[in-house]
Every structure is written in structure tokens, then in C-alpha cells.
Amino acid sequence: MKHLFASSLLLSLCLASCQEKAKEEVTETKEPETSKVIVHEEYTGTEPTKPEETEFYEPKVPVVGPATSGKIPNDAIVLFDGSSLDAWVHSRDSTSAKWHLNGDGSMTVADKTGNIQTKQNFGDVQLHIEWRSPAEVQRDGQNRGNSGVFLNGLYEVQVLDNNDNDTYVNGQVGSIYKQRAPLAMASVPTGEWNSYDIIYHAPEFNEDGGKIKSGTMTVIHNGVLIHDHIEIKGTTPYIGWPKNPPHGKGPLLLQDHGDNSRVSYRNIWVREL
Numbered sequence: 001m002k003h004l005f006a007s008s009l010l011l012s013l014c015l016a017s018c019q020e021k022a023k024e025e026v027t028e029t030k031e032p033e034t035s036k037v038i039v040h041e042e043y044t045g046t047e048p049t050k051p052e053e054t055e056f057y058e059p060k061v062p063v064v065g066p067a068t069s070g071k072i073p074n075d076a077i078v079l080f081d082g083s084s085l086d087a088w089v090h091s092r093d094s095t096s097a098k099w100h101l102n103g104d105g106s107m108t109v110a111d112k113t114g115n116i117q118t119k120q121n122f123g124d125v126q127l128h129i130e131w132r133s134p135a136e137v138q139r140d141g142q143n144r145g146n147s148g149v150f151l152n153g154l155y156e157v158q159v160l161d162n163n164d165n166d167t168y169v170n171g172q173v174g175s176i177y178k179q180r181a182p183l184a185m186a187s188v189p190t191g192e193w194n195s196y197d198i199i200y201h202a203p204e205f206n207e208d209g210g211k212i213k214s215g216t217m218t219v220i221h222n223g224v225l226i227h228d229h230i231e232i233k234g235t236t237p238y239i240g241w242p243k244n245p246p247h248g249k250g251p252l253l254l255q256d257h258g259d260n261s262r263v264s265y266r267n268i269w270v271r272e273l
């Protein structure tokens, strides 16, 4: 009997110890709170609520400052401010970018030097970029002031001097090239500065490389919404249909269209989302 009592006591102590250990393990494996966004639970009861019950003070929203009048949010990564091309390399051989650095805070495509891209790779971003077609008009259609802003190095938002210059609508200024015409044409006169503000979410792929979620793009051209959270079908080639190679983060790429288009860029910054 004494022996049975001792065994039971030992078993109870062991169980208690195991339970404590299990609790510790649960505590240890608890997911860290990494999300910046807190979604407050909605009230689903029928009782009337007081105003203060639906007012939340935490967590505080980060103060980043405005992105107007040439200002840049303090959490933005500056990719080009006119001082150097240090953040950029040529896409074909990763050598230093050889586009022209101008004295007015801009850079211009150097004839046939090739595309340039950021050294840093990005996934989801908010991108601000300004561009200008050369004031001296040359050629027509796709050969007039053609360049492009490629998100993830793969998905082109078309840059083109479309003023009095018709072309296919899914290749006009602001189009997702050969994939989606813009909702509106909002260019300033040729030779003046345009802005694009782009919100890009990258596509997602499974382990086998299959796309499980399309990327999306929202584009504002000179303050006008021209793409409203559209689904990206895939890459934006000149010839052929969109393809969906699996990828992770990638560079932001600016196009040298190869025909002396001489498009200029300035004030380029991104916020990682």
C-alpha cells in the first residue's frame, strides 16, 4: 500500500512537471507580434455603445511627414536625388550606371547604354518617380520618348511622349505594357515633368514555382488615378504573351529603349510596404 501511494505521488509530480513544461513550450513558441496594423474587433452585440468604446489610442501611427512640395517621407529610401547614380547599375553587366547626370538634379538615358536598375532589390513598394520627355520632338509612335519603369525588374509601366502621338492603347503612356491601357491620359506638355506614384504588390508563388496569387498595381499619373489596384497578368514583353516565372524580390529598372529617346528622370524614392 505504501509502495502504491509512493508511485501515485511520483506519477502526479511527473504529470505536474510535464504540464508546466508544456505551458513553457507554449509560451516559448508564441508568435511574435510583428504586424504594424491592429484591426480592432467589431462590436457585434445589441447593447448601445458609448462613443469612447469605439475610440482606440494604441498602437500609435508612425509619423513620416508629407510627400508634397518636393518633400520625402522620412521612412523612404532615396534612389535618386540628383547627386549621383550610386544606387544604380547597368542591367546587362552590373557595371556602374553611365546615364547622364545633369546639373539640374535629373539624369537622362545615355544613347544605347542599356537599361539601368537599382542595386537594392524590393518586393512590395510605394514608388515615386518623375520623368520628362525631351522637349525636341523626334520620330513617332513607340519611338518618341519611349522608356519605362519596371517593377520587380519585370512589369513595365510605360513611359512615352504620347502628346499628339497615337499608338496602341495598351502600349501608350501609363499602360501596363501590352497588358492594360490606362484609365486616362494625364500627361503634361512635352518637355515638362510628369510624376508616377505606383503601389505595387508582388505576385506569390508556391514551392513548385506556380503562381498562387497575382501581383497588383495602382498607378497615379500627375495626380490622376490611371490603374486602380489591377491584377498583373505576368511579364510585359514586346513580343508574346505575359509569362509568370517565379521570383522573389527584384530591382526597380529603368528602360533605355535603344533609339536615342533621351528620357530624363528625377526624384526617385520608394517606401517598402
Ligand code: MG
Residues within 6 Å of the ligand: 146, 147, 148, 156, 158, 159, 255, 257
Ligand atoms: Mg517602354
